[in-house]
Amino acid sequence: MPVTSIVIPCTGADFIEEAKLSALFAERFATQAEEIVIVSDQPVADFGQLPAKTRVVTLDVPHREASYRYKQIYRSRLIKLQAPLQAKGEGILMIDSDLNLLKMPDIQMKSGHLYSSFRQGKMIAKLEGAASEVVPAYYKTSIRPYLVDHVNGAYLAATREVWQRISPLWMTLFNDTWNLMNDSQPPTDQLPLAALLDMLDIKTVNLGEWANWPVSKKIGGLAAVIPAEVVGAHGGFPLSEWQKYLEDPHQPLTFKGQDYTRKVRYLTDEEKNRHNPSAASAAEN
Numbered sequence: 001m002p003v004t005s006i007v008i009p010c011t012g013a014d015f016i017e018e019a020k021l022s023a024l025f026a027e028r029f030a031t032q033a034e035e036i037v038i039v040s041d042q043p044v045a046d047f048g049q050l051p052a053k054t055r056v057v058t059l060d061v062p063h064r065e066a067s068y069r070y071k072q073i074y075r076s077r078l079i080k081l082q083a084p085l086q087a088k089g090e091g092i093l094m095i096d097s098d099l100n101l102l103k104m105p106d107i108q109m110k111s112g113h114l115y116s117s118f119r120q121g122k123m124i125a126k127l128e129g130a131a132s133e134v135v136p137a138y139y140k141t142s143i144r145p146y147l148v149d150h151v152n153g154a155y156l157a158a159t160r161e162v163w164q165r166i167s168p169l170w171m172t173l174f175n176d177t178w179n180l181m182n183d184s185q186p187p188t189d190q191l192p193l194a195a196l197l198d199m200l201d202i203k204t205v206n207l208g209e210w211a212n213w214p215v216s217k218k219i220g221g222l223a224a225v226i227p228a229e230v231v232g233a234h235g236g237f238p239l240s241e242w243q244k245y246l247e248d249p250h251q252p253l254t255f256k257g258q259d260y261t262r263k264v265r266y267l268t269d270e271e272k273n274r275h276n277p278s279a280a281s282a283a284e285n
Contacts, residue, residue, distance in 0.1 A: 001090055001091040001108065001109040001110070001159050002032065002091050002106075002107065002108060002109075003030070003032070003033055003091045003092075003093045003104075003105050003107055003109075003157060004033060004034045004035070004087075004089030004090055004091040004092070005033065005034065005035050005036075005037060005087035005088065005089030005090075005091065005092045005093070006026045006030060006033050006035070006036045006037070006093050006094075006095065006101070007037045007039060007083050007084055007086065007087050007092060007093065007094040007095070008022050008023060008026075008036070008037065008038045008039070008083075008094075008095060008096075008097050009038075009039050009040070009076070009079050009080040009083040009094070009096070009097065010038050010039065010040040010042070010079075010097045011040060011041050011042075011072065011075050011076035011079045011080075012041070012042070012072050012075075012076065013042055013046065015097050016040075016042060016046060016047060017239060018097050018098050018239055019038050019040070019047075019097040020038075020047060020048075020050065020051075021100065021239055021242060022095065022096075022097050022098070022099060022100055022101075023036045023038060023050060023051045023054045024051045024246075025100035025101050025102065025242070026051070026054075026095075026101050027051035027052050027053060027054065028051075028246070029101050029102050029103055029104065030101045030103070030104045030105065031104060032104050033053070033089075033093075033104070034053070034089055035053050035054075035055070035087065035088060035089060036051065036053050036054040036055075037054075037055055037056075037057060037083075037086055037087050037088075038050075038054065038055070038056045038057070039056075039057045039059060039079055039080075039082070039083035039086050040056060040057070040058055040059070040079065041058065041059060041060070041061060041075060041079055042056075042058065043058060044056045044058055057086040059079055059082060059086075061075055061078040061079055061082075062078070063075065068183050069183040069268040069269060069270070070183055070186050070187060070268055070269065071269050072269055072272065073186045073187060073266070074178065074187050077174060077187055077188075077189045078171070078174075080094070080153075080189060081167055081170045081171045081174060081189060082167060082171065084156075084158075084163040084166075084167060085163060085164065085167050087160070087163075089160070090159060090160045091107070091109050091157070091159060091160075092157065092158060092159070092160060092163055093105055093107070093155070093156070093157040094155075094156050094157070095154065095155055095232060096153075096154040096155075096234065098234065098235050098236075098237075098261075098265075099154055099155060099212065099232050099233065099234040099235070100232070100233045100234075100236070100242060101231065101232050101233075102226065102230050102231060102232070102233055102249070103230070103231045105157065105211070105231055105232070107157050107207065109157060109158060109159050109162075110159075111159055111161055111162065112162065112201075112202060112203055113158065113159075113162065113202070113203045113204070113205055114151065114156060114157070114158045114162060114166070114197065114202050114203070114204050114205070115156070115157040115158065115204075115205045115207055116151035116152055116153075116155055116156050116157070116204065116205070116206065116207065116211075116212075117151075117152050117154075117155050117206065117207050117208060117209060117210075117211040117212035117232075118149045118150060118151060118152065118204075118206040119149075119150060119151075119152040120148050120149060120150075121148065121150070122145070122146055122147065122148055122150075123144075123145045123150055123188070123190055123191045123194045124139060124145040124146050124191070126185070126188055126191050127139065127181070127191070130181060134180040134181055134182075135180075136173075136176055136177055136180065138173070138195055138199070139191075139195055142194070142195045142198040142199075143198055144194040144195065144197050144198050145191060145194040145195055147194075149206070150190065150194055151190070151193065151194075151197070151204050152190070152212055153189050153190045153193060154212055154234055155207075155211055155212040155232055155234070157207075162202065165200055165202075166193075166196065166200070166202070169196045169199065169200065170189070170192060170193060170196055173192035173195055173196055174187070174189055174192045176192075177191060177192050186266045207231075210227075210229045210230050210231050210232075211231045211232050212232050212234050213227075213230045213231075213232060213233050213234060214234050214235060214258070215233050215234060215235050215236035215255050216235050216236065216237070216255055216256060216257060216258040216260060216261055217235075217258040219253075219255060220255050220256055220257035220258050220260070221254075221255075221256070221257040222254070223252040223253070223254045224252055224253065224254075225250060225251065225252050225253070226245065226249065226253065235258075235261050236253070236255045237255060237256045237260055237261070237264075238255075238256065241253045241254060241255055
């Protein structure tokens, strides 16, 4: 099953611009895809003119309590976990809104498989230091959260059948985990994903680094050319550099270093409000 649908989750008005850019790259370079779907909590009208084959699906997701420190990030995860089910195609690739496709992904998906670009780091480390009574029991008996190599949630491909199995349980485990845990850190979707892959016995396939190439980590702070092998370029800021790529993919580009992403994307709501009051206000409405 080839990739037929490209799905881009986008939560909050401050991420519309990059989601539209991601859709533009998908339209320009992933030419064999039949549709591009932006899944958001924002009104369709706010996206303005969209690239060809692109549509917006608006979902209504609940807010966390006012005291919760990462309300927008929590909402963004709720949008993401439901996003693949909004596609109409049978071969569904979901990418983060700050990931740009520079080539058509060549994935022949099989039933019961999830395709990604693996990352290193034990996801169970997210629960280190937590009291035993707030750690769900299924993590103690699972295997994948304890492995160093795990799927990166920024680039996930599977057939519609697999997504229909994954998404409901992903939502359940995500809510269960982060309703029990405190808000000392941003809620991650990758920890419950690791556990559910064990529960459902989903086979995972590593597509390699080029599928989800970390721009800021690799060339951040330098003037450098994006390697021709890159399929998905993840996390390159500022977005204006990508306009230069559209004009000439062979010219050197200068992106910010890898510390930038965490500074601007994993803020508490209070920190986000201090950095950009209008964007934070829009996200609340």
